[in-house]
Amino acid sequence: MLGLMAYYHKHEPYPTGDGIEYILTTEAFKNHGSSDIRITDYESFKRDFLKHQTWQANYKAAAFDAVEGFLRNKNSKSFGGFYRNNKGDVYGYHFVFYALVNVPARELCALFGTHPIQAFTYTNIVLWSLFFWLVLYLDKISWWTKVTVFIALFLSGGIYYTTWSHPEVLTLVLLAISFLFLLRNNFSLSILLCALAALQNQPLVLLLPWIVFYAWTCKRSLFKEVLINLVLCTIVFLPAIYFYGLFGTTSLIKDAGFLSFSNISGNRLWGFFSDLNQGMIIGLGFTLLIYPPLLIYRFYKAIKEKELSPWDLLPLFVLSMVLVVCSMSNWNHGMAIVNRYSVWIAVPIIFHIAQLLQTIKSPLRFALLTLSFSGQIFLLRLHASYNLFDWSNLQHMPIAKWVLSNHPNWYNPDPQIFIARTNRVFDFSEKSSPVFFFDNQGKLKKIAVHENNIDTLKCFGYRNPEKQTFIMRRSGHEKWYYVNDFQEKTAFSTQRILGIIKDSEIKRTITEMQANPQWIAELTIKAKNNHISLEQQMRKDAEFLYNQNYGIK
Secondary structure, X not given: OHHHHHHHOOOOOOOOOOHXXXXXXXXXXXXXOOOOOOHHHHHHHHHHHOOOOOHHHOOOHHHHHHXXXXXXXXXXXXXXXXXXXXXXXXXXXXXXXXXXXXXHHHHHHHHHOOOOOHHHHHHHHHHHHHHHHHHHHOOOOOHHHHHHHHHHHHHXXXXXXXXXXXXXXXXXXXXXXXXXXXXXXXXXXXHHHHHHHHOOOHHXXXXXXXXXXXXXXXXXXXXXXXXXXXXXXXXXXXXXXXXXXXXXXXXXXXXXXXXXXXHOOHHHXXXXXXXXXXXXXXXXXXXXXXXXXXHHHHHHHHHHHOOOOHHHHHHXXXXXHHHHHOOEOOOOOOEEOXXXXXXXXXXXXXXXXXXXXXXXXXXXXXXXXHHHHHHHHHHHHHHHHHOOOOEHHHOOOHHHHXXXXXXHHHOOOOHHHHHHHHHOOOOOOHHHOOEEEEOOOOOEEEEEEEHHHHHHHHHHOEOOOOHHHOEEEEEOOEEEEEEOOHHHHEOOOHHHHHHHHHHHHHHHHHHHHHOOHHHHHHHHHHHHHHOOOHHHHHHHHHHHHHHHHOOOO
């Protein structure tokens, strides 16, 4: 634990993901023991922040300032992830469990004069240390199983989230410990821990029936024990009760429209595991690749021996959780390399792999684990330089970039992933179409075009564009098409295409400037200082933004 704290102590604090909400909710608990966020909570956090950094050094200073404005404006009902109820109290739209867990670390940071955001890192390190301590000292579980699951999970995407002001590590560790106690037949404790993990990530509710069923098949429990287990499961209703009491609804996130079954697609489901930019595969690597063959071998044996185990049903429950996650509207959300939901969904998969490996002879098992852990270490080293705050969703990861540059037809992800990482925009309507991917040599390799403006390809010299010849991918209700043969079909040179794109992007940026009064005000001051006209300054800034987005120096 001390080693991790020493390693991460110099890491620059940053409110990752929905960190502002968790920071201010933690502050609320620390200051007055309740989760309603007051202007005094904002002020106490900012006061402690300024002891370590200037406010200008805060990358999210503008977002914090906007939250301050919302807290002071009693007539405003919502802003971002903050909502004001009928009593005038402000709350975040996530449940408060993780913020509450973080309070002791925040108190210690205040006591010892440590940066307030570092409290989350210290909380996450304590959680990792608790997991490691239980791996060392819990009995009735084979050493190789405990070591396998700890190393695989620590080397997975979970390690990227250690510095996050977000509940990924909490969920991962609680769920992992839940499985450790499951293997020891401490079923009630296993259910309790899984239910607590589900407080921050509700899809885990779907895993509880499997644990209850597992407990029943292993112990054929008495009615009293079954009743206790079912009562423990009711903990998962706390978030719904909490929000219903405050706002008269069971979920602010659902009401805000962030979830929709129309977002679910086969491409998303497959990409959750295999996407080269954010899928579980770039955290687990070969560890994930051995899972399907092990499953096939296990099902072969089960059919042959006519004997099923509760573990054989686990993939179905994992799949159900992934389907719920796939209903999210924002698929290219802020993350640290891997999709943050894959961090804790990997837990049951890793434990299942450990169980399946028990049927494999020792030499082969050792070889598979060696390849798995070596692969994970390689992936960590490969992606380490890309792990900056929660910004990895703004660029293509190295493997994805290589495939896009050399074999673009191999990789056709959810349009949100391609658009946001290529153009760094989060508008996935036809306004952002078309989107061009160039390799490091400036060669156009791939285009994503919205279904409503496929004909715009003709402006770039593409002969007779027909959508049936392209690869279609859906993002919610929006249909996008990938063009992977543009170089072969266009009549224009790369330089001419670049010129057309540049003119189009500059015009689009200038239009955005003209529609934004604050932006125009800033540009007016800038133009005056530079002794040029406003139109010239707008053009100059638009060109700068274009060059920055396309990596042109």
